[in-house]
Amino acid sequence: MSKSCEQCVDSSEHATEQNQSINILNNTYGIPVVSLVLLILGLAFSFFELSFFSPIIAFIWLGITYIIIGAPVLLKSAKLIAKGKIYNEFVLMSVATIGAFIIGSYAEGVAVMLFYVVGELFQDLAVKNAKKSIESLLKIQEEEATVLENDTTITMHPKKVKIGQVILVKPGQNVPLDGELVSLEANFNTAALTGESTPEYKQKAEVVYAGSVSLEKPVKIKVNRDFEDTKLSKIFKMVQDAAGRKAKTQLLINRLAKVYTPIVFWMAIAVVVLPFFFLGSDYVFQTWFQRALIFLVISCPCALVISIPLGYFGGIGAGSRNGILFKGSNFLDLMTKVDTVVMDKTGTLTKGIFEVQEVHADGVEKELLLELIALLEANSTHPIAKAIVSYTNIKNSTLKTTNVEEISGHGLVGKVGEYNVLAGNSKLLDKYNIAYNSDLHSKGQTLILIAINHIYAGYIAVADALKDDALEAVKRLSSLKIKETIILSGDKQEVVDTIAKELGIQKAIGGLLPEEKILEVDKLKKEGRIVAFVGDGINDAPVITLADVGIAMGGLGSDAAVETADIVIQTDQPSKVATAIAIGVAAKKIIWQNISLALGVKILVLILGTVGLATMWAAVIADVGVALLAILNSVRIQRMNF
Known part of the structure; x- marks a missing residue:
């Protein structure tokens, strides 16, 4: 050349x-x-x-x-x-x-x-x-999509497919567009996107990303993003x-x-x-x-x-081959200077897949509590909200949900039927001056406190498991002479401390709002630290932007986090942060x-x-x-x- x-x-x-x-x-x-x-x-x-x-x-x-x-x-x-x-x-x-x-x-x-x-x-x-x-990557972008219309199929370029249309993907074919699975279940090879060779099992209504390869049988997918907005298209643009x-x-x-x-x-x-x-x-x-x-x-x-x-x-x-997208060669250089790695907890160090562990009702029927909270949480995309909705499995409720507001770092507020319902952390109840038992202990779990008509009504305890390579991630960072690995999370301090203890991390701060995470990272930068922040949620986007190197989990992470990040980890593995430094x-x-x-x-x-x-x-x-x-x-x- x-x-x-x-x-x-x-x-x-x-x-x-x-x-x-x-x-x-x-x-x-x-x-x-x-x-x-x-x-x-x-x-x-x-x-x-x-x-x-x-x-x-x-x-x-x-x-x-x-x-x-x-x-x-x-x-x-x-x-x-x-x-x-x-x-x-x-x-x-x-x-x-x-x-x-x-x-x-x-x-x-x-x-x-x-x-x-x-x-x-x-x-x-x-x-x-x-x-x-x-x-x-360029080889996995399909130039044809098979659209199902009135029991017939029409072949067209993915750019012409509209949101809401259903496409048919044959075995061995790359999925051309992001969408929700219409078929009952299917297996997909996502190695080109995530680097993970193990097939990914999907059930009806779960999201399937362009670039995945359909295995075993034909599947139907309802398109939910335009061609230029798919995760695959965004990866191309980053490269x-x-x-x-x-x-x-x-x-x-x-x-x-x-x-x-x-x-x-x-x-x-x-x-x-x-x-x-x-x-x-x-x-x-x-x-x-x-x-x-x-x-x-x-x-x-x-x-x-x-x-x-x-x-x-x-x-x-080399980064791309390892599921890491550097958005510029300058970030290759900058990663070698990083001395402090700050990580979010949920979806970064943990799987972000919550399960309800305990339901406690106080002064209200447990069934009513679950119905109200499920209908309210159905308006949120947060992993905890999804876990609660899945657990309650409410299908035939006649109650309507209105005036729902999601308060960042606090929780949800809304009206379900004739009930005013609040669901979130202690800060949410404090904000609305609602009295509750402050001696509640979560035993390392996350507590969702609930109030109905401005009266404390109980809690739901949920837990999130560590990612398989989380411990390896911390050990590798230590071997690369990173001065300090820190956890900053919006979760309760007790929950964050439990995770930090398991990983051997000395400094972990919980109960933080997005703006408070920014203040913590800003303090580190003023101390002369070169800071890399790793996150996945939309609330992490501001602090990802502030950090010297912003790193986003690209598989499960929000679009806002991925777009503002300097480096994207497609495999969602925290150990890849150390790999990025090594590269x-x-x-x-x-x-x-x-x-x-x-x-x-x-x-x-x-x-x-x-x-x-x-x-x-x-x-x-x-x-x-x-x-x-x-x-x-x-x-x-x-x-x-x-």
Whole structure:
């Protein structure tokens, strides 16, 4: 993949545009192979001093070879010069190789161009390899949807399907749109979205996401989101946007390239001109011109500016393969600096799947209490509300629910039939000055306090289980030298303390409203901490935005949390936070290895070339060798286990 030195760190879209400039060459490996054979034959004829291989024949033979391999580069160079853009690698390579022909170094000129092109082919191969895990997402987006209408089927593009229409998905087919399952039950492979290989069992009315693969039998799904609003479409957008958000290292190299390239040109001219004023009659133009050409060849910063974005792109690809979406390479860098990880509890460390453990009625019939609370909670999407509705299983109530209000961090208020019902935490009852037994103990469970007609009427105790990898997540973060892992939750302090004790977390604060979570994270930032916040709910969106790195659980998480986050964990596994840090560390290490290698070797050969101790061949080998080593080093991240 070819880019101008000034723009080697541009977005992947721009890189593709640049690549098209020499696509005639890169569409096949045949031209480089033919050119290599012709070059080797020319060198052999010259070495054995065959009579027919006169200087003129050598010039024609190697000149044709040069045109075959270098035509696309020369053409691109001419177009850029016509636009006044002379400080780029195309012009640099053209000047160096044409100069080699001028001084009679035909083979060297061909070799420079040939190995430059071979290096480009390796770069293209490396980028393709790095993009594989991201491009796999593109293959799961269906371009056809089968819509059921009046017992007939109509095939159309998913963009044309309207919300409320029912689609038919056959076994082995990718689900084209988000929707609710109409069939009684079904199994889906969600590996492309979550990285989880175990099939996911769904029952009627449960949500099925685009990109899931239907298993075993045809299923019907009622569409509930437009094509552009599906989770899959949003994942694509995140990946596409990621390429345009550059890390500081990339931006540094981008600025350096803009200054570096013109300096190299003028220094090469200085290598030719300045010795004339100091050597007098001992000055030999051809000698110093050759040294200037060597200077140009070795100074091309391809290895430097290609391997850096390739390293970041490889990191983003490795993240995608592990179910982690980085919304920009800058967040790969920032994750390596995080010293404090703050986590929400419900849906982040716990499964977010609550079960009712106990129902206690005080001064009211238990059946009436359950009916009222179920009808009220049916207006909320909170996991606890869903657990209560599922437990009560109220189907034939004649009571109507009106004036329902969900107070963030408190609970629900509304009218059910003739009853004014409140359901939430102690803060809700305190807000409405309702007396209750303050000595209630939940034993690590969450208590939903209930009031009917402004009188305390009892409670429902629910519990939530830890995610399978929650303990592993905390241990891995500790091994990565994270200073502190903290839980901030809206749940009761007693419940939060129970979870923290199980996980070995020292600091856990419960009973927090969304704005209070913001205050806690702000305090940490003012202490000089680099804070990553991990959450999943819509109430976490503000604090996700405030944190240095906002991380959202993308599988079960709300759209607001996912859209405001910098990193999205599609698998909903908290242990992936440590994986994201490990990927960032690996990418950063590889990138700085490449920078050190490229600069070190180039400076050494530049000095040797200027004083006449390095030949054109040494320049070619050093330039191509460093580029290949940097590329091979960059693609290592794709084979690492995190």
